[in-house]
Amino acid sequence: MQITTLFTSKRILSSFVTVFIIALLIAPTFSHVAQAATAKEIDVSVEVALDRFKNDVKGASEFLANAKGVLVIPNVIRVGFGLGGEYGEGALIVGGKTVDYYNTVAASFGFQIGAQSKNIIIIFMEETALTKFRDSLGWRAGVDGSVALIDQGAGSSVDTDNLRHPIVGFVFGLKGLMVNLSLEGSKFTKLIK
DSSP, rough: OOHHHHHHHHHHHHHHHHHHHHHHHHHHHHHHTTTTOOHHHHHHHHHHHHHHHHHHSSSSHHHHHHOOOEEEEEEEEEEEEEEOOOOOEEEEEETTTTEEEEEEEEEEEEEEHHHHHHEEEEEOOHHHHHHHHHHHEEEEBBTTOEEEOOOOOTOOOOOOOTOOOOOEEEETTTTEEEOOOOTTTTTTEEEEE
Protein backbone atom coordinates (compact mmCIF):
# COMPACT_ATOMS: atom_id res chain seq x y z
CA MET A 1 0.00 0.00 0.00
CA GLN A 2 2.81 2.43 0.91
CA ILE A 3 4.75 1.55 -2.23
CA THR A 4 1.70 2.35 -4.40
CA THR A 5 1.22 5.70 -2.64
CA LEU A 6 4.93 6.50 -3.01
CA PHE A 7 4.83 5.55 -6.71
CA THR A 8 1.73 7.72 -7.28
CA SER A 9 3.33 10.66 -5.45
CA LYS A 10 6.49 10.37 -7.55
CA ARG A 11 4.40 10.22 -10.71
CA ILE A 12 2.48 13.36 -9.74
CA LEU A 13 5.71 15.17 -8.85
CA SER A 14 7.29 14.03 -12.13
CA SER A 15 4.28 15.30 -14.09
CA PHE A 16 4.40 18.62 -12.28
CA VAL A 17 8.13 19.03 -12.99
CA THR A 18 7.60 18.15 -16.66
CA VAL A 19 4.83 20.74 -17.04
CA PHE A 20 6.99 23.33 -15.24
CA ILE A 21 9.95 22.68 -17.56
CA ILE A 22 7.72 22.88 -20.63
CA ALA A 23 6.29 26.18 -19.37
CA LEU A 24 9.83 27.51 -18.96
CA LEU A 25 10.67 26.46 -22.51
CA ILE A 26 7.55 28.04 -23.98
CA ALA A 27 7.73 31.28 -21.95
CA PRO A 28 10.58 32.87 -23.97
CA THR A 29 8.59 32.38 -27.16
CA PHE A 30 5.58 34.17 -25.71
CA SER A 31 7.65 36.91 -24.07
CA HIS A 32 9.07 37.72 -27.50
CA VAL A 33 5.60 37.63 -29.06
CA ALA A 34 4.05 39.57 -26.19
CA GLN A 35 6.23 42.60 -26.85
CA ALA A 36 3.51 44.83 -28.20
CA ALA A 37 3.85 45.86 -31.81
CA THR A 38 3.46 49.50 -32.76
CA ALA A 39 0.22 50.68 -34.32
CA LYS A 40 2.00 51.05 -37.67
CA GLU A 41 3.35 47.47 -37.53
CA ILE A 42 -0.12 46.16 -36.74
CA ASP A 43 -1.68 48.21 -39.57
CA VAL A 44 0.79 46.77 -42.11
CA SER A 45 0.13 43.18 -40.95
CA VAL A 46 -3.63 43.75 -41.02
CA GLU A 47 -3.45 45.07 -44.59
CA VAL A 48 -1.45 42.03 -45.74
CA ALA A 49 -3.91 39.64 -44.03
CA LEU A 50 -6.92 41.38 -45.60
CA ASP A 51 -5.33 41.22 -49.07
CA ARG A 52 -4.66 37.49 -48.65
CA PHE A 53 -8.22 36.98 -47.38
CA LYS A 54 -9.69 38.74 -50.45
CA ASN A 55 -7.43 36.82 -52.85
CA ASP A 56 -7.72 33.35 -51.26
CA VAL A 57 -11.40 33.19 -50.25
CA LYS A 58 -14.02 33.60 -52.98
CA GLY A 59 -16.81 35.85 -51.71
CA ALA A 60 -14.60 37.54 -49.09
CA SER A 61 -14.92 40.98 -50.68
CA GLU A 62 -18.71 40.73 -50.53
CA PHE A 63 -18.55 39.86 -46.83
CA LEU A 64 -16.25 42.80 -46.17
CA ALA A 65 -18.50 45.17 -48.13
CA ASN A 66 -21.53 44.18 -46.00
CA ALA A 67 -19.70 44.25 -42.66
CA LYS A 68 -20.45 46.71 -39.89
CA GLY A 69 -16.96 46.05 -38.53
CA VAL A 70 -14.03 43.72 -39.18
CA LEU A 71 -11.56 42.48 -36.55
CA VAL A 72 -8.31 41.30 -38.14
CA ILE A 73 -5.73 39.50 -35.98
CA PRO A 74 -2.85 38.50 -38.28
CA ASN A 75 0.01 36.17 -37.39
CA VAL A 76 -1.54 34.59 -34.29
CA ILE A 77 1.16 32.32 -32.89
CA ARG A 78 0.08 29.05 -31.28
CA VAL A 79 2.62 26.99 -29.32
CA GLY A 80 1.88 23.74 -27.58
CA PHE A 81 3.47 20.79 -25.88
CA GLY A 82 0.70 19.21 -23.83
CA LEU A 83 -0.32 22.66 -22.64
CA GLY A 84 -0.83 25.22 -25.35
CA GLY A 85 -1.37 28.89 -25.78
CA GLU A 86 -1.77 31.48 -28.48
CA TYR A 87 -1.29 35.22 -28.82
CA GLY A 88 -1.77 37.82 -31.52
CA GLU A 89 -2.44 41.52 -32.05
CA GLY A 90 -4.63 43.19 -34.64
CA ALA A 91 -7.08 45.95 -35.42
CA LEU A 92 -10.81 46.61 -35.59
CA ILE A 93 -11.83 48.31 -38.82
CA VAL A 94 -15.11 50.22 -39.06
CA GLY A 95 -16.06 52.16 -42.19
CA GLY A 96 -12.71 51.34 -43.79
CA LYS A 97 -10.69 52.89 -40.95
CA THR A 98 -8.90 51.41 -37.94
CA VAL A 99 -10.80 52.43 -34.80
CA ASP A 100 -9.18 50.26 -32.11
CA TYR A 101 -6.39 47.73 -31.59
CA TYR A 102 -6.94 44.34 -29.93
CA ASN A 103 -5.05 41.28 -28.83
CA THR A 104 -6.22 37.71 -28.55
CA VAL A 105 -5.14 35.18 -25.96
CA ALA A 106 -6.21 31.55 -25.62
CA ALA A 107 -5.02 28.52 -23.69
CA SER A 108 -5.64 24.86 -24.37
CA PHE A 109 -4.96 21.47 -22.85
CA GLY A 110 -4.62 18.05 -24.41
CA PHE A 111 -2.40 16.35 -26.94
CA GLN A 112 -0.58 19.02 -28.94
CA ILE A 113 2.99 19.46 -30.03
CA GLY A 114 4.56 22.22 -32.13
CA ALA A 115 3.84 25.73 -33.25
CA GLN A 116 1.79 27.35 -36.00
CA SER A 117 0.79 30.77 -37.26
CA LYS A 118 -2.67 31.72 -38.43
CA ASN A 119 -4.77 34.76 -39.29
CA ILE A 120 -8.15 35.39 -37.67
CA ILE A 121 -10.80 37.59 -39.27
CA ILE A 122 -14.06 38.19 -37.42
CA ILE A 123 -16.75 40.01 -39.35
CA PHE A 124 -19.57 41.72 -37.49
CA MET A 125 -22.61 41.67 -39.76
CA GLU A 126 -24.96 43.43 -37.30
CA GLU A 127 -24.46 46.74 -35.51
CA THR A 128 -25.66 45.35 -32.16
CA ALA A 129 -23.02 42.60 -32.22
CA LEU A 130 -20.31 45.15 -33.05
CA THR A 131 -21.45 47.49 -30.27
CA LYS A 132 -21.47 44.68 -27.71
CA PHE A 133 -17.94 43.70 -28.78
CA ARG A 134 -16.62 47.29 -28.58
CA ASP A 135 -18.25 47.91 -25.19
CA SER A 136 -16.77 44.81 -23.57
CA LEU A 137 -13.67 44.86 -21.38
CA GLY A 138 -12.63 41.41 -22.60
CA TRP A 139 -14.82 39.66 -25.16
CA ARG A 140 -14.77 35.84 -25.26
CA ALA A 141 -15.83 33.97 -28.38
CA GLY A 142 -18.62 31.53 -27.55
CA VAL A 143 -19.40 33.27 -24.26
CA ASP A 144 -20.03 36.94 -25.10
CA GLY A 145 -20.94 36.25 -28.71
CA SER A 146 -21.34 33.22 -30.94
CA VAL A 147 -19.05 33.18 -33.98
CA ALA A 148 -20.11 31.18 -37.04
CA LEU A 149 -16.71 29.87 -38.11
CA ILE A 150 -16.40 29.32 -41.86
CA ASP A 151 -13.97 26.55 -42.81
CA GLN A 152 -14.76 25.78 -46.44
CA GLY A 153 -11.84 24.47 -48.42
CA ALA A 154 -9.74 26.42 -50.88
CA GLY A 155 -11.58 27.13 -54.10
CA SER A 156 -14.97 27.10 -52.39
CA SER A 157 -17.07 30.20 -52.48
CA VAL A 158 -18.57 31.82 -49.39
CA ASP A 159 -22.08 33.10 -50.01
CA THR A 160 -23.35 35.94 -47.82
CA ASP A 161 -26.96 35.14 -48.78
CA ASN A 162 -26.74 31.70 -47.15
CA LEU A 163 -24.90 32.91 -44.06
CA ARG A 164 -27.06 35.13 -41.92
CA HIS A 165 -25.18 35.16 -38.63
CA PRO A 166 -24.47 38.32 -36.61
CA ILE A 167 -20.77 37.37 -36.31
CA VAL A 168 -18.82 35.32 -38.87
CA GLY A 169 -15.23 34.16 -38.40
CA PHE A 170 -12.50 32.97 -40.74
CA VAL A 171 -9.20 31.35 -39.75
CA PHE A 172 -6.62 30.87 -42.46
CA GLY A 173 -2.96 30.09 -42.90
CA LEU A 174 -0.58 29.67 -45.80
CA LYS A 175 -2.79 27.06 -47.48
CA GLY A 176 -6.10 28.91 -47.19
CA LEU A 177 -8.96 28.43 -44.76
CA MET A 178 -8.20 26.05 -41.91
CA VAL A 179 -10.69 23.33 -41.00
CA ASN A 180 -11.75 21.80 -37.68
CA LEU A 181 -10.73 24.81 -35.61
CA SER A 182 -12.61 26.68 -32.95
CA LEU A 183 -12.44 30.17 -31.53
CA GLU A 184 -14.31 29.06 -28.40
CA GLY A 185 -12.68 30.58 -25.34
CA SER A 186 -10.45 32.97 -27.29
CA LYS A 187 -10.40 36.28 -25.47
CA PHE A 188 -10.15 39.58 -27.34
CA THR A 189 -9.07 42.65 -25.36
CA LYS A 190 -8.69 46.26 -26.46
CA LEU A 191 -5.12 47.57 -26.47
CA ILE A 192 -4.08 51.09 -25.64
CA LYS A 193 -2.04 52.41 -28.59
